[in-house]
Amino acid sequence: MAKKINIQDVARLANVSTGTVSRVMNNKPDVNPETRERILRIVAEQGYVPSVTATGLAVGHNHLISVLVPALTWPLIPEMMLKIAEIVEDSPYEIVLYSISSSNHLSDCGKVIDRILATRLTAGLLAIFPGQSAQHLTQLQRQGFPVVLIDDQNPPVEGIPWIGADNHGGSYKATHYLIALGHRRIAYIQGPMKYKVSRDRYQGYKDALQDAGVPLDPALVQEGDFMPTGGLHCAREFLARPKAERPTAIFAASDLMAYGVMSAAEEFNLSIPKDLSLIGFDDNPSSSHMRPALTTVQQPCTAMGQQAIELLLQLIKQSRMDHHQAYEIEKQILLEDTPRIQFPTSLVLRDTCKKLPKRVAHVTPIIAKT
Known part of the structure; x- marks a missing residue:
C-alpha cells in the first residue's frame, strides 16, 4: 500500500512552506497564482486529502467549533442547530457536538470541557442551555478563549457573551x-x-x-x-x-x-x-x-442560534489578531461591554384556550403575535 501523503510532502514537492499549502487548501487569497496552481496540481496528482488536525497545527489555527448541548431530545435543539450548522458551513470551521445530559454530575461536565480543550483543535465554544455547567466556562473566558452562551445560566456567569429569550x-x-x-x-x-x-x-x-x-x-x-x-x-x-x-x-x-x-x-x-x-x-x-x-x-430559536454563532465567529477572528491588539479587544468586548442580547417572546394564539362563561374579563390581553 502506497504511503499516505501529508502536508509536509506537498510542501516539499512544491518547494514552499506548509503554511503556504494550508493557505491554498483553505482558499486564502494571499498566495501567488503560479504557486497556487503548482500546489493544486501536486495535490491532484498525489491524491492528498488535507487533515483538519495537521492543517490546524501547521498554521497555528484550530478548525473546530465545539457546541455543548443538553440531551439532543430537548425541544428546540434541532431547530437551533440547523441554523448554526448552516452558518458554520459557510466558514472555514467544522462543528463537533458534545451532549451533556441533565443527570451528569458537575464534575463530569468539567471533564467534557477539559476534553474539548485537550484536543488543541477547538477555536471556540458555544454552550446551549448549559445550566450549572456554565460555571466551568468562566476560567476559559478569563484565559481569552472564545465562549458564547445561549440562554440558561445557573448560576449567572459574568463576562461571557450571552444570547437568550425573554x-x-x-x-x-x-x-x-x-x-x-x-x-x-x-x-x-x-x-x-x-x-x-x-x-x-x-x-x-x-x-x-x-x-x-x-x-x-x-x-x-x-x-x-x-x-x-x-x-x-x-x-x-x-x-x-x-x-x-x-x-x-x-x-x-x-x-x-x-x-x-x-x-x-x-x-x-x-x-x-x-x-x-x-x-x-x-x-x-x-x-x-x-x-x-x-x-x-x-x-425565536433560529434567530438566537444565528446571533450566537455569528458572535462566536467574530470573537474567534478577533482572538487571532496580533496578541496585544487581541488582548485589548477582548478586554473591551468581554469585560467592559459584554454582549447580552435578549430576544422578545410572543404569544401565538391557536385553539386550546376558551373564554370562561359567566365571567367578565376585566384585563386587556397582551398579544404580541397571532
Missing part, C-alpha cells in the same frame, strides 16, 4: 391572557427549577397573577421535567381532584409538557378547550399540528 415576559403574557379570558384557577407546570429559564418563567406566572389581584395557590403549582411524561404526571394530579378544586386552565412551561396535559385530559374525558384551557411554551414545530392546535409562547 422567558419572564413570555410567561407573563401567557398567564395574563388566561386571566383576561376569565380564568382564576390557573395551574402551572414548572420546568426543573435547577434551570434559570424555569425560575424566570415561574416568576412571570406569579407576577401576572399578582398584578391582576389573583392570589397564588401553591396547590396549583407542580414541577415537571420539560418532557411529555412530566406534563402527563402533573396534569393527572390536577385533574384527579374534585371538580370544584380542578384548574380551569393549565399553563405548561414547555410545549412537550403541554402534550402530556392533552393526553391526561383525554384520560379524564375532558375536552380542550371546552373543559380546560391550555397554553404551552416554546412553539415547537409540532404544536401547530396538534389537535387542537396548541396556543403557546414562541421563542
Whole structure:
C-alpha cells in the first residue's frame, strides 16, 4: 500500500512552506497564482486529502467549533442547530457536538470541557442551555478563549457573551391572557427549577397573577421535567381532584409538557378547550399540528442560534489578531461591554384556550403575535 501523503510532502514537492499549502487548501487569497496552481496540481496528482488536525497545527489555527448541548431530545435543539450548522458551513470551521445530559454530575461536565480543550483543535465554544455547567466556562473566558452562551445560566456567569429569550415576559403574557379570558384557577407546570429559564418563567406566572389581584395557590403549582411524561404526571394530579378544586386552565412551561396535559385530559374525558384551557411554551414545530392546535409562547430559536454563532465567529477572528491588539479587544468586548442580547417572546394564539362563561374579563390581553 502506497504511503499516505501529508502536508509536509506537498510542501516539499512544491518547494514552499506548509503554511503556504494550508493557505491554498483553505482558499486564502494571499498566495501567488503560479504557486497556487503548482500546489493544486501536486495535490491532484498525489491524491492528498488535507487533515483538519495537521492543517490546524501547521498554521497555528484550530478548525473546530465545539457546541455543548443538553440531551439532543430537548425541544428546540434541532431547530437551533440547523441554523448554526448552516452558518458554520459557510466558514472555514467544522462543528463537533458534545451532549451533556441533565443527570451528569458537575464534575463530569468539567471533564467534557477539559476534553474539548485537550484536543488543541477547538477555536471556540458555544454552550446551549448549559445550566450549572456554565460555571466551568468562566476560567476559559478569563484565559481569552472564545465562549458564547445561549440562554440558561445557573448560576449567572459574568463576562461571557450571552444570547437568550425573554422567558419572564413570555410567561407573563401567557398567564395574563388566561386571566383576561376569565380564568382564576390557573395551574402551572414548572420546568426543573435547577434551570434559570424555569425560575424566570415561574416568576412571570406569579407576577401576572399578582398584578391582576389573583392570589397564588401553591396547590396549583407542580414541577415537571420539560418532557411529555412530566406534563402527563402533573396534569393527572390536577385533574384527579374534585371538580370544584380542578384548574380551569393549565399553563405548561414547555410545549412537550403541554402534550402530556392533552393526553391526561383525554384520560379524564375532558375536552380542550371546552373543559380546560391550555397554553404551552416554546412553539415547537409540532404544536401547530396538534389537535387542537396548541396556543403557546414562541421563542425565536433560529434567530438566537444565528446571533450566537455569528458572535462566536467574530470573537474567534478577533482572538487571532496580533496578541496585544487581541488582548485589548477582548478586554473591551468581554469585560467592559459584554454582549447580552435578549430576544422578545410572543404569544401565538391557536385553539386550546376558551373564554370562561359567566365571567367578565376585566384585563386587556397582551398579544404580541397571532
